Amino acid sequence: QTVVTQEPSLTVSPGGTVTLTCASSTGAVTSGYYPNWFQQKPGQAPRALIYSTNNKHSWTPARFSGSLLGGKAALTLSGVQPEDEAEYYCLLYYGGAVVFGGGTKMTVL
């Protein structure tokens, strides 16, 4: 059973920068896993932020960026806003199978 691991929680100050990561139990995450990132606020459906590692959707704020970092997929928020407080999920593709990470609860404080 493939497991995708994210930080359970992170706290960041408004205006700060934070990086969330997404690791695979199978080894290093590469672009071939096509990492996608999503934001979910309480009571809302998930919202797509990033696809295929580092591509933004038309609605994704510029402060969000995706990358590969140290064998993991990464989501970086630069200049965090209070409205960025949410749960963040990554998704990895395993040649036909798809697995979500467990999610990172990000608090802006």
Next chain:
Amino acid sequence: EVQLVQSGAEVKKPGESLKISCQGSGYSFTSYWIGWVRQMPGKGLEWMGIIYPGDSDTRYSPSFQGQVTISADKSISTAYLQWSSLKALDTAMYYCARILVEMTTIVVDYWGQGTLVTVSS
């Protein structure tokens, strides 16, 4: 405008059957996959499976194979998720999402609003 509109909340008893829907509009329904995602109360997202409405090619996550059935009716741009015998543990929010799969990219972009399924005796 791309939209995925899901059917309304359901309250069922254990052992009952259920079929929920996800209707796409604003795009070519047969050119994108539709995925189903479960979110149990207070928990994370779980990938259930996907279907390509163009030819009904369907793939299930191992955890959900045999537990649910995914189908689609391209004539009405609607995908379905169904259970033949619900259990209390099926209580969850279920989301559909649009997925583009190409040689060099996979894009999960638009999501439905979710359908809350409650199974209780």
